[in-house]
Amino acid sequence: MDVIKSILFQLLDSDTSLGNIPSLSECHNEDLDQSLYGICFSSKEGSISYANKTFMQSIESIAAHKKSNPTATLAKIIKSTVFFPINCALIETPEENYLVCVTNANEDGNSSHLVTIYGITDLMNDWTEADFEKMLKLIVKCRKEYLDDEFIFDNIFDLLTVSNKNGVLIKTNSAIEEQFGLKRELAIGTNVRDLEKNGILSKSVTREVLDKGTPSTLVQDTKTGHRLLVTSTPVYDQNGELYKIFNISKDVTSITTLESKLQEAEELIREYEKQSIYTETNNKIITSNITMQHALNTVMQITEVDSTVLIEGETGVGKDVMAKQIHDTSINKNGPFVKVNCGAIPDSLIESELFGYEKGAFTGALNQGKPGLIAAAEGGTLLLDEIGELPLNMQVKLLDLIQTKSYYTIGSVKPMTANIRIIAATNRNLAKMVESGQFREDLYYRLNVVPLYIPPLRERRSEIPHLTHEFLKRFNEKYHKNKHFSRDAMAILTNAPWPGNIRELENLIERLVVTTPSSVISADNLPESVRKDTATVDAIEIKINKIIPLKEAQQEMENAMFEKALELFPNKSVAADVLGIHRTTFSRKINKPEE
Incomplete structure (x- = not known):
């Protein structure tokens, strides 16, 4: 013994x-x-x-x-x-x-x-x-x-519960008394459906697991005023039968709305950073849009040559950013990059601004003369923005510059050599202007050696969250702020028509950063015009050809919404945000087999 x-x-x-x-x-x-x-x-x-x-x-x-x-x-x-x-x-x-x-x-x-x-x-x-x-x-x-x-x-602060395969609570720790307002010994043996039915908790995640057989996470409100983030995991025996359900509930009541929104924003940012981003960062452009990718591929093909480039696109789409990208990847990248807005210079001054003049060339001219912007761009790139606004008489001189690689300053009889690359940009339809006689046909063909088209922002909505993040980051740093967008605000921005394109979006982000009183920029802080326009953009036309059961009609409408969301936003996370649902719910819906 x-x-x-x-x-x-x-x-x-x-x-x-x-x-x-x-x-x-x-x-x-x-x-x-x-x-x-x-x-x-x-x-x-x-x-x-x-x-x-x-x-x-x-x-x-x-x-x-x-x-x-x-x-x-x-x-x-x-x-x-x-x-x-x-x-x-x-x-x-x-x-x-x-x-x-x-x-x-x-x-x-x-x-x-x-x-x-x-x-x-x-x-x-x-x-x-x-x-x-x-x-x-x-x-x-x-x-x-x-x-x-x-x-x-018993010594874990979070609420832990174990239920059997019928949803009956068989084990829990003392945290249930504070979170649910139930004595531990009374809670044991209670069915989770009864807890939900009696208002002890708003929604039972255990019931969801019992219904679906898969792990689930949701936010749960209890009758004691607590808000819990509950993760429920099913446990199966060696025969594959449901054995128990284990829940861990974290009390997030004390977490402020700001912290919650910040976490959402950080999760979105991490997801967006994994995807293709269109932005100006270190003078580089990255995009997920097919048309933009084609344009960038073209840019990479012309890095070793100095052919003229014509960039077309609506106002504010980023034509100057594309031009800078062309310059930075070209053989002239170490030279100057000079931008000239042809629509901002009076017709009477544009020749002297471009070509320069000799001393005493005209009344009011500087005694020592003045080199023009063409000379300032020597060895680099000259961007002629809004080329469609260039007067016809100047179009002739520009054509001669492109063809001969030389020009004359005003008041001089000696030609100047121009070792520059010319990039033209316009928001107008130059082909139609040629037909109407507003633009020289020969100059159009000389400029259009390498044509590039930048689509409007409404045709590449999946990039709006990425652009928004970059602009927000820039203005937060500039104004020493720490603002972020709520999920509903981001959805509205993504759905807005943006007639002013990237420039309009950028200006609005700056405005919101400096004028929004709280750290969270919500949908209520957005201009009424943006919220109003969002309600009608890319609407899905509904045609009723026959009467079908309402449940079937709702399912068809849901399917149409998911298809449209994927069409506009190939990124599932962005599509889910716009629809106002979680990414996992979105994935489950689109992958659900037809009944």
């Missing part, structure tokens, strides 16, 4: 009773449940709380007694049966008492051992001391694992 006593005293390490163990299956060890030896546990007071199958079958009288009198102590049950121990010893400690009883006879007179250790009862045949030691060690290990798990479970 020395070995037995040494093992027994290992059970004295904790003053926590084994009586709280509802089943040894909590220890994830099937050896005890399937043991050929009868095993039972009791509480510190001696009430039986667990008995394995062998024990229940072998000692039917004890089982019957337990059923009729659940509060009876183990010692009383044993004494009331034919298994009254012949030899009993009581091991006393300052904390607990251990009753060890051994008998060599049962009701039939067959040889057996009945061992009772502080509510642990084993009925076995021909058990050796080595067998006894092995079983006790297994029990000690199981008890330690259980106590460790219980300690962790």
Whole structure:
């Protein structure tokens, strides 16, 4: 018995009773449940709380007694049966008492051992001391694992719950009392559907897992005023059957709206940064739009030549940014980049501004003369913005410059060599201007050697969030702010028509950064014109050809919305934001098989 006593005293390490163990299956060890030896546990007071199958079958009288009198102590049950121990010893400690009883006879007179250790009862045949030691060690290990798990479970601040396959709460920690307003012992045994029905919580994530069979996360409001972020995970047994559902709920009540929105913005930014971005960063353009990608591919093909380029596109689409990109990737990248707005210079001055003049060339001219912008661009690139506004008489001189690579300053008879690349940009239809006689046909063809077209922002909506992020970052740094957009505001910006294109978007972002009082720029902070225009942009025409069940009609409308969202926004995260749903919901909807 020395070995037995040494093992027994290992059970004295904790003053926590084994009586709280509802089943040894909590220890994830099937050896005890399937043991050929009868095993039972009791509480510190001696009430039986667990008995394995062998024990229940072998000692039917004890089982019957337990059923009729659940509060009876183990010692009383044993004494009331034919298994009254012949030899009993009581091991006393300052904390607990251990009753060890051994008998060599049962009701039939067959040889057996009945061992009772502080509510642990084993009925076995021909058990050796080595067998006894092995079983006790297994029990000690199981008890330690259980106590460790219980300690962790009860000392986690977050609410933890475990439900069975029917949605009945079988385990929880003390956090449920604060979060749900229920006593822990009363909550155990309650069905989550009843908690939802009785208003204890707004929506049960456990019920969702039971319905769908997949992990789920949602925000849950409780009757005590707490807001919980709940993640629910199903647990399956070796046969693939739902066994339990484990929930962890984090109290986010104390988190401010600002922090919540900031987290949303950061998640969006991380997703956007993984996708293609169109922006001016270190003079580079990156895009996910097919037309823009074609334009950039063309730019890469002309890096080693100085052919003239004609960039067409609406006002504000970024023609000057594209021109700078062409310059920065060309053989003239180390030379100057000079931009001339042909529509901003009066007709009477544009020749002198472009070509320069000699001293005394005309009344009011500087005595020392003045070099023109063409000379200023020597060895680099000359961007002629709004080329459609250039007067016809100047178009002739520009044509000569392109053809001969030389020009004359005003008042000079000596030609000047021009080692420059000319890029022209316009928001007008030069081909139609040629037809109407407003633009020289020969100059048009000279400029249109490498044509590039930049589509308007409304045709590349998927890039609006990326541009918005870049402009927001720029103006936050410039004005020492820390603003960010709410999800609904971002959806409106993405859906807006933007007739002024990128320039309009950029100006609005700057305005919102400096005028919005809070750190979160919400939909209410957006101009009424933007919100109003968004309501009608890219509308889906609805045609009713026949009457069908409303549920079927709703499904068809939902499918049409998803198809339109994907058409406008190939990025699923952006499409989901515009629709106001989570990305995982969006993916599940579009991948759902047809019924």
